[in-house]
Amino acid sequence: MTMNHKTKAENARGDEIFSVLMELIFELKDAHMGLKTNGSVVPIYYKSPRAIRDQDAYSPYVVRRYFNQELELSANKNINFGQITADIGYIRIGSFEKDTYEIYDVISSFLNTQGLIIDVRQNSGGSSDFADELISHFIDQNKISPLSYKRNTLAYSYTIRPKNPYYSKPVVVLTNGNTFSSAEGFCKIMEDISTVTIIGDTTAGGCGNPQWYSLPSGTKIRVSTTCFLKYDGQPVEWNGIYPDIRVVQIKADIDSGRDKQLEYAINYLNTITQ
Numbered sequence: 001m002t003m004n005h006k007t008k009a010e011n012a013r014g015d016e017i018f019s020v021l022m023e024l025i026f027e028l029k030d031a032h033m034g035l036k037t038n039g040s041v042v043p044i045y046y047k048s049p050r051a052i053r054d055q056d057a058y059s060p061y062v063v064r065r066y067f068n069q070e071l072e073l074s075a076n077k078n079i080n081f082g083q084i085t086a087d088i089g090y091i092r093i094g095s096f097e098k099d100t101y102e103i104y105d106v107i108s109s110f111l112n113t114q115g116l117i118i119d120v121r122q123n124s125g126g127s128s129d130f131a132d133e134l135i136s137h138f139i140d141q142n143k144i145s146p147l148s149y150k151r152n153t154l155a156y157s158y159t160i161r162p163k164n165p166y167y168s169k170p171v172v173v174l175t176n177g178n179t180f181s182s183a184e185g186f187c188k189i190m191e192d193i194s195t196v197t198i199i200g201d202t203t204a205g206g207c208g209n210p211q212w213y214s215l216p217s218g219t220k221i222r223v224s225t226t227c228f229l230k231y232d233g234q235p236v237e238w239n240g241i242y243p244d245i246r247v248v249q250i251k252a253d254i255d256s257g258r259d260k261q262l263e264y265a266i267n268y269l270n271t272i273t274q
Helices: 003-011 016-026 049-054 060-064 103-108 128-138 182-190 251-255 260-273
Strands: 034-037 040-043 079-083 088-093 115-119 148-150 171-175 196-200 210-214 220-224 226-228
Touching (some): 003 016, 016 034, 016 220, 079 103, 088 260, 103 128, 115 260, 128 182, 171 182, 182 196, 182 226, 196 260
Parallel strands (some): 115 171
Antiparallel strands (some): 034 040, 079 088, 210 220
């Protein structure tokens, strides 16, 4: 807290303290931040500029136009999947909020394909454990995560161990400005796997690992506690994950019935698997 904010907090009377807190944590420009009073959560920084830019640049209805059959839905209704062609599979992870351990059966259904698309556009995150469970099916040896800083101290890296079924063919991960939080954690590790190519646009830039803290008044404040790094040492916060191949997509593309990012991914896999 800067002296300016400290002085404002000390001089605040009644509900004025909420304005001071909101002004303070808004400066962090992190959509994880929030205040909770009387059970209601007040978001402080709703979306990053990239998330706002891409909020209408994706549509699941347009995606479905690229399939000749209905996409299957996992039991927890969090994973859509199907084959775009006989050689290319598609998995849509809506979020990592729900258990994705059903991914075993989903991956198994694509072992005969020559390429796979994993779509995490508009994925707002959730549990990093579920994200790591998905990663484990694309590695054939232990994978060490990048380092991170927790409360200003170099914290930890951890090991993801491979699991069967192992998918060894080329993989495209589709991202955009609404790929956020643990979905970015998923991307930062996947981009370091030799069979994986990130296509789309730069992610939101906020991994966070947020936690709630209680204030003396009973109000709770949610603050990100961890600065996650990429393998090159650069922070994910604010920067996001840059795609290997940037494909710009805007609302006008979706309005015209085109998903240029998905089209590029399909053509890319067709080219490298022939």
